Amino acid sequence: MPSPLEALQRRFVSAVAEGDGALAAAVRGGGRLSPAEAVAVYVRGYPARLTEALGETFQVCWRVLGDENFFAACRDYIAGHPSRSHNLSDYGSDFPACLGARPDSVQAPFLEDLARFEWAFKELFHKAPHDGLAAARLAAAAGPASRLRLGSASVLLALNHRVYGIWRRDRADDTPLRPRDWEGAERLLLYKAGSNPVFVRELPVPEHAALSALEKGLPLGEALAAADGLDEAGARTLFAFLAESGLIAAVAP
């Protein structure tokens, strides 16, 4: 048997998260509110807060979808996804997949990828910058057999649509998006370079392959060899970037 307080709290949660009407019989309304109207104050606040959290993380998806479609997506998502975290900013990890399954994605097939980008950006924003190896140390330590560990403040994304340009577009730019704006795969690196701003680098396919191989723990020589189409000049450019960005946090022989 739940205690009276336990029973009341369960009823409150079902009223707000599931729309169960039983709570009204157990309360007195404040002001000139009836019990049902008083409960409704709390019921209305719940989707509003979660929608605000989704809107903050998925700002560009919101802009692309417009209020009506974005709020509809939020409504459906919230109905099936209670928040289990103490932090509202953790809410929405499955929202990209939810967007991908909506009819909106027929017209805008890049939505799921755009949402994945926005989620990854938010996650990285809250990560501590890692200490990257200085260029000279990296150059001295790295050989074909050494394993280069990417710093924790970095994430590699392989997306089926080009979304970085859409994300970067000026807010005021309201020219309609066309298939040529999103068609084609995109490989991105999001990272912090020793301090808090988040940087985004568009990666050619071979660079992405090489970095993914490093991320998996392959030695540098094998990682470069696994990157189809990475010629010597490309390898040099990549290495220069690694040295200058501080992306590599450690080198193991």
Next chain:
Amino acid sequence: MRDADGRGLVGVGLRSAHFPRLLGCPRTPVRWFEALSENYMDSEGRPLEVLLKIREDYPVALHGVSLSVGGVEGPRPGYLARLKRLAERAEPFLITDHLCFTGAHASNLHDLLPLPYTEEAVRVVAANVGRAQDALGRTIALENVSSYLTYPESEMAEWEFLTAVARRAGCKILLDVNNIYVSAKNHDFSAEIYIDAVPAKLVAQIHLGGYSDMGTFLFDTHSRAPTQPVWDLYRRAIRRLSGAPVLIEWDEDVPPWETLEAQAVKAAALREEALAQPA
């Protein structure tokens, strides 16, 4: 937090909209900042960097919204450890949260939900405060919340509940004067009796904020400056609670820094004025 101009006790909520301004080290009568714990306890990024920078120059209090101290399941696993880690870095002069519950572990409603004023609720809160204070290694303060409904099973008045909790749990009170006014209007009790009944030695901080009049009830929106009746209650409260730091809370439609600062100046001036009057 006391200084020569007598305004040393007034602080404001730290909001990201004001970060650029504050990082320019402005001359300001604001003497301390309140940071929302959840905005910093999961972030190692820019927000924490700014908080720690501000902390170099000002005292800071940590104010949480997710402890769910009245929740029958107790604080969420891991929550207190994260809060403790943040406290170790930010070294706040006070850690506070709300006298309410916020939902269930499996479904956090992210709201400050009212408790019934019962002996069972006092027991549950006291046990949860005990866990929190043990984990944090310090005393916390709980804030009275605004509410839009009450429960017939309540066995005592809200101020009796608040005081009983603080005594039983061995914690302090964060007295939100705006919330007292909102709930007094909504539930038809005397805000003055409430203010006078709370033991001064239990009050560790005072909040002042703005509500919205929805026509059929008052809604605690923190989206505007305190209204005149709230200032009047504050004047009454501050004479007994003159040692408590005062905070201007403004969370929604956050105004320009100058507007916020002006409210802090007003709170400090009213305090001086009230203390200068003979009892």
